[in-house]
Amino acid sequence: MTTPKLEAERVSLSRTRTRAAGVEHARVLRDVSFGVGEGEAFGIIGPSGSGKTSLLRLLNGLESPDSGRVLLDGGDASEMDALDLRRKVGMVFQSPSLFPGSVASNVEYALELGGLSEAEREARGRRCLDRAGLPAAFWARDAAELSRGEQQRVSIARALAAEPAVLLMDEPTSALDPAASERILSLARSLNIDDGVTVVFVTHVLEQARRICARALVLIDGRGVEQGAIDTLFDDPAEELTRRFIEGTLDPCESGAREQVLGRGDGGEGTDVGTREPRGNER
């Protein structure tokens, strides 16, 4: 087999949370491994709080794993220039987080960092906006006044401007209505199929993974439970947890019970992952 484009090798991550009771360590990822081939669309699916966002953040070096490695083109990501890595591995966040100012200034941001001339910036920026499915009239508009779906497409255009080889997409359709979601999904699909961008697509909506990805990793409680062809995961999962997640019968709160089902709980660490709660500062 050829070297995967992007690879996670037994990555683990713990987070420190400051609580009223004091500092608490939570292991949010444990020994997760997977590989994404060049030009592939790979899914990461799992319930809320399972560590999908955390895993993506490791892949472009926004955070470093406590142990394990991330490999890009077979090279250890921690030994690459951090800024270079991020230009090669772009990321679209769960919430668009546009910069204050015009759509143009958002899309041109990466190009300014790259030191392109103004004319080149505008030409390339406009192409990216068009690629993200937004009419040229959006170029001069104020980013803050756009709808959420439009903002998400601007954030995709902004990521595309850096011409990443890999695009990480973290639930890009969350908080969008079905029509807007649909446009983002077909855009992701087209970027992968028509432009050959390697896509890592995170979602908890199974149908989306099925539309976009050929293979996927099921992430539950910070563990890679199962991975493989998406149809197999759906129709004939090898693991009980995968089946329950797909059926929708996985109780989001019974972390302890899951440790048992997993059959490889590291004894006494049942509460390690901690109670899941939505991160208030995410949007």
Place this chain on the structure above:
Amino acid sequence: MSGYFELSWTDVAISLSLVGVLFAVALVQRLGIARGVVIGAIRTFVQLMVIGYVLKFVFDLSKWYWVFLMLTVMLVVAARTAAVRDEGRGPGKFSIAATAITAGVLITMVTVVGLIIRIRPWYTPQILIPVSGMVIGNTMNAVALTTSRFRSEMQLRRGQVEAALALGATSAEASAGPFRQAIRSALIPTMNALAVVGLVQLPGMMSGQIIAGILSVQAVRYQIVVMYMIACGAAVGSFVAAAMIRRQLFTVRHQLRSEYL
């Protein structure tokens, strides 16, 4: 001396009734600060009495090491006060505040003593101590405002900061907005002071002389210089504080350390 009205200890005792008003409001409105009012009133009395004697002692001896010790104590107290007001979770709040305040004060004072007031000997306490005190106080406020504003601004705009990082921005590029905002807002009180000085509140240096009945053009010149010094101290202190916080908030690999926000 004409126009100079002596205050007796009895007069000071009577003035306690003024704090009594604050105490009464605190009690009646159950503000929960009554204890603090009492402690504050006592501290005002004790601190000013003690400082009066200490200053007299230092002035009389006029030895550089006493002046130096005094300035060090002032800096430490200022750094502690600024550090307490920094609500961030990062370590080393005291050393950040101390470094920033010292940098602002030192640059300002060296310039002034070397080029402007040119006091000889340089440690002449009658000038060095009150002038440094004003610069330290103002720099302390600027530093405290900078640290808290920078962290809160980073918290608020964390999504944008990380989006910029993800696009390949350095930590300085990604945090440029919060950085600028923190320094700008920390300098607003100083800018206001420059704009309205003398119109509403007469600055301390001049007030003292007016009350003592000896207001001179010298006092006015000193006050002008002091205002410019205050501006310089605040600017340097604020910038150093912001730079140190920024250093703390990112790793060398340009990763945001959100646990320190």
